[in-house]
Amino acid sequence: EAGVTQFPSHSVIEKGQTVTLRCDPISGHDNLYWYRRVMGKEIKFLLHFVKESKQDESGMPNNRFLAERTGGTYSTLKVQPAELEDSGVYFCASSQGGGRGGTEAFFGQGTRLTVV
Amino acid sequence: AQSVTQLDSQVPVFEEAPVELRCNYSSSVSVYLFWYVQYPNQGLQLLLKYLSGSTLVESINGFEAEFNKSQTSFHLRKPSVHISDTAEYFCAVTNTGFQKLVFGTGTRLLVSP
Numbered sequence: 001e002a003g004v005t006q007f008p009s010h011s012v013i014e015k016g017q018t019v020t021l022r023c024d025p026i027s028g029h030d031n032l033y034w035y036r037r038v039m040g041k042e043i044k045f046l047l048h049f050v051k052e053s054k055q056d057e058s059g060m061p062n063n064r065f066l067a068e069r070t071g072g073t074y075s076t077l078k079v080q081p082a083e084l085e086d087s088g089v090y091f092c093a094s095s096q097g098g099g100r101g102g103t104e105a106f107f108g109q110g111t112r113l114t115v116v
Numbered sequence: 117a118q119s120v121t122q123l124d125s126q127v128p129v130f131e132e133a134p135v136e137l138r139c140n141y142s143s144s145v146s147v148y149l150f151w152y153v154q155y156p157n158q159g160l161q162l163l164l165k166y167l168s169g170s171t172l173v174e175s176i177n178g179f180e181a182e183f184n185k186s187q188t189s190f191h192l193r194k195p196s197v198h199i200s201d202t203a204e205y206f207c208a209v210t211n212t213g214f215q216k217l218v219f220g221t222g223t224r225l226l227v228s229p
Contacts, residue, residue: 004159056216093160107161
């Protein structure tokens with residue numbers, strides 16, 4: 001069974017450009033999470049989908065970030081326009097279960113975003 | 117609100133020596149606790165977890181952690197480390213509704229021969 005996959009693994013963009021990160025969760029997992037680690041600090045929660053609905057988006061830093069999960073399968077996280085402080089590693093995770101978040105979260109390898 | 121503190125950013129240790137990575141948490145509600153590991157150039161992997169029952173939990177590769185409610189700790193230990201244990205270790209907490217994980221800042225374990 002395939003794990004959580006993220007594309008691209010690395011992305012280098014200029015300030016002001018747009019970048020879209022993609023996450024394919026484990027098949028059948030209703031819960032999908034985005035997290036971010038900036039400059040060696042703690043891994044911080046961004047948002048949580050249950051199927052196609054946003055359950056919790058309290059961690060989204062500002063309106064330059066837009067997450068979608070059309071059809072309840074894969075998810076995209078768009079940053080537009082990107083700023084220098086958006087650099088970091090973006091992790092996606094998925095878990096089984098219903099609206100309460102399921103159980104063990106399985107993580108992808110992350111996308112390393114560098115804004116120059 | 118919940119928080120996790122990992123006081124040691126880096127722990128150097130010689131191969132076959134014992135190691136303890138410290139984790140303390142703060143929460144006003146009941147929690148589940150996790151240790152995740154990130155090996156070089158890989159994603160996060162679950163190492164072990166405490167949900168309920170025995171306060172001592174073990175991983176398949178010899179690590180163990182003990183949930184101590186009175187001290188709000190979940191320290192990770194291994195009696196004899198290997199070179200291959202070199203990685204970054206993250207302690208995390210979630211409420212019993214399995215919502216978002218709250219992570220510590222990570223501890224980099226450096227095992228040398």
